[in-house]
Amino acid sequence: MAFALAGLLLTSAAPTIRYGDGAWATFARGTTCDATSRAARVAADRAEQAYLAISFDRSGNRHGQLAAKLSRPLRPGATVMLSVGNQPFLLAARDRFAWSRGPAQEAAIIAAMRSARSLRIEARSPAGGRFVDSYALDGAPGAIDAAAACAARA
Numbered sequence: 573m574a575f576a577l578a579g580l581l582l583t584s585a586a587p588t589i590r591y592g593d594g595a596w597a598t599f600a601r602g603t604t605c606d607a608t609s610r611a612a613r614v615a616a617d618r619a620e621q622a623y624l625a626i627s628f629d630r631s632g633n634r635h636g637q638l639a640a641k642l643s644r645p646l647r648p649g650a651t652v653m654l655s656v657g658n659q660p661f662l663l664a665a666r667d668r669f670a671w672s673r674g675p676a677q678e679a680a681i682i683a684a685m686r687s688a689r690s691l692r693i694e695a696r697s698p699a700g701g702r703f704v705d706s707y708a709l710d711g712a713p714g715a716i717d718a719a720a721a722c723a724a725r726a
Contacts, residue, residue: 591718594711598718603630605722607715611643611705620668622705624691626682626716628723636682636720638663638672640693643705647696656681656709657688665695686713 587599587606596609604627611622622643627634638654645668646652652665661681663670670693672678685691691707 590722591715592711593714595708596711596715598715598722600722603723604628604634605719607712607719609707609712609715611707613643613706622693624693624705624707626685626719628719630723635675635723636672636678636716638678638681640670640705642668642670642693642695642703644668644695644697644703647698647700650696652693652695654681654691654693656684656691659684659688663693670695682716685709685716 587601589597590600590605591598591607595612596607598605598607606625606627608623608625611624614621620641620643622641624638624640627637627639629635640654640663642652642665646665650665652663652670654661654663654670659680661677662673664673665671672681688709691709693705695703697703
């Protein structure tokens with residue numbers, strides 16, 4: 573499953589697979605490396621697949637930044653909540669995308685991902701209905717470690 577994510581990543585450069593385990597994989601593109609997974613619910617043919625990435629780059633601008641493409645567009649002004657196990661995190665968001673709010677939050681999210689079994693992102697669609705994108709965390713710690721090590725070598 574994780575290897576099918578190559579076309580879903582945040583940047584367009586051709587990725588190189590560096591690691592894969594469980595629902596997660598690590599991809600390298602130049603000086604950027606991402607630990608990534610797609611949402612548990614696979615999108616229908618024409619729907620866009622939700623995915624999540626933890627990104628690292630050589631310059632240090634991204635050292636564990638979480639970025640997610642949501643399964644649906646957001647209602648204007650909607651909040652986006654990430655829950656890792658029972659730990660909630662408020663994300664920044666716009667359109668179909670959400671991301672972490674800075675290094676302290678990123679470190680806390682990664683620490684929570686190391687001990688939790690699942691992660692979910694909750695928000696409201698333009699019609700006002702709540703939606704949830706769920707992710708398995710099996711393989712996430714290894715993929716995150718591989719992405720950090722990859723960026724250090726890039």
